[in-house]
Amino acid sequence: MAVLLTGGAGYIGSHACVELLEQGYEVVVVDNFMNSSMVALDRVKYLTGKEMTLCYIDLLDEEGLERVFQNHYIEAVIHFAGLKAVGESVAYPLRYYHNNVTGTLTLIRVMDRYDVKTMIFSSSATVYGEPETTPITEDFPLSATNPYGRTKLMIEEILYDLSQSDSSWSITILRYFNPIGAHPSGLIGESPDGVPNNLLPYVTQVAVGRRPAVQVFGNNYNTVDGTGVRDYIHVVDLAIGHIRAVEKANSAPGIRAYNLGTGEGYSVLQVIEAMTETTEIPIPFEIVGPRSGDIAECYANPQRAKEELQWEATRTLYDMCRDAWRWQSENPYGYKVRVYA
Template sequence: MAILITGGSGYIGSHTCIELLNAGYEIVIVDNLGNSSLESLRRVRELTSKEFKFYQVDLLDREELNKVFAQNQIEAVIHFAGLKAVGESVEIPLFYYLNNMTGTLVLCELMKTYGVQKMVFSSSATVYGFAERVPISEDFPLGATNPYGRTKLMIEEILRDVYVSDNKWGIAVLRYFNPIGAHESGRIGENPNGIPNNLMPYITQVAIGRQRELRVFGDDYPTLDGTGVRDYIHVVDLARGHLKALEAVMATTGVEAYNLGTGRGHSVLEMVSVFEKVTGIHIPYTIAKRRPGDIGICYADSSKAERELGWVAQKGIEEMCIDSWRWQLNNPEGYQEEAKLTEKITK
């Protein structure tokens, strides 16, 4: 029996694959490679010395996804696949709704067909919208402020309805805060296309010389230095949270939401300062206007995950910055450089 991982070649997916393989799970990965690299999976094999099946399939392709279920004994699904940029979702909302929601519907229908009733879903803290206070707990009102967040919120509601229709389902909804960092080996990490949407890869690309300066979006938030405050969590801690959630859903039924964060908020300029401290590299920046859909302060109350899953974040922001920089330093062009070299060798 195998765990199907959708979007498994992506940033969080690839780190979770490592945790699952090291824990002894058999995995099957599905990814359309639209915003990820096959090179990440080669490195997952390298780091774990373990094999797994990979299918380059889009979740919107029902016929091809059906073959994945038909050819494998799937026991549970960890569902990462989806478009994920807040700003882009504001610009092309219909594409986000089509991709994220329809893909999930196709996946759930095939899970039902093949009797697979266990899922860990990759949600987001964006489902809380403009929270009135912090830290944010799972019982806060929900109301996303951008199309990306709304796709996550709507999928959460769909999954609750699936459980109501068949109470044999067990579903964990994981609301991430802000994943950063990389595997300690420096072999896998965040590899965005173009100018990064997220803070840490933007900082590391400035440090390595790929970007001229960091753009800080907004300095007029009600925070100590005016820049946005977020709960940054190490991607390896986050990956381990998926392992804990998988263990829980395999043993229970129902739908439960869990925040995965550190419970501490840090501003953009604070993160810049910490990065400069641990690397010795100056990060030039300019202030730009706020991005549509962004909020001022957001950090988690993750006590439910600790209480019910036995999970707590272990790594601090200095380690997050060091690991992010090690990844970027070892991979100045991300996965692109080694992938191109491999392509030349195999031709």
């Protein structure tokens, strides 16, 4: 079975490539390498000993995308591609709407033209906005507090409308919580450009000496230690969730949303403490003012995924820290330097 991964060279996409190849799937990657690296795919091949097809194409290039479907017998699409920095989305909203929403519409049009109607969509817990309670279930009210989140929510609404208009589509929406960690080999991981937008890459960059201290945004929340609590999930567990979603989608037309999280929340200070124990390196931090739109806590109820996808996260916070540290310490500047022969 051939699976097309849009944005397959990215952080989550590259880990999904590994899992798909190891499970015997054929993999076709479409990526414009705006926020990813060709080296990641080189390392995927090294890890698996298997080849994949790479198409250097932007999703906004409809003619180029159509050639991919003409040249390959695609049976399912995992749609990772999209801009994802919350702060940047606030500064450049039109860029985010055009890239994320228009790119998805282009992809859907081409899929429909070639009768490929199985899609796994990479959504986000940001579509829950500011939930009144936790843990979060899939039937919570949906909203968004920034343009990035609104693009995810808009795409979900488009996919629901599409499914209602044509029942032959099989669409799975995966709402990620906070992916962290790296492949246990240390060969692929999160390699952000510039200042990391997410907590753990920032923490590991402080530990490796690239940054002076972790900024902790607020310590007056009603949580265990006053800092924000989030549901962190190992990126390999997340990648395996996509395999389960593909398996389910092949036998179940319609549309369904699933939370992919551990069901447990950890505070910012707890994550810093876990990484300090892992690295045995003091990790300095400073408390600064809370960011606009941040909420006290956000963690998943992943029961639906367990029951319907036969999936659940198995890796602990310490597994996540260990693998993230192996990746960062062996690749202090990300994919800029190779670490294997």
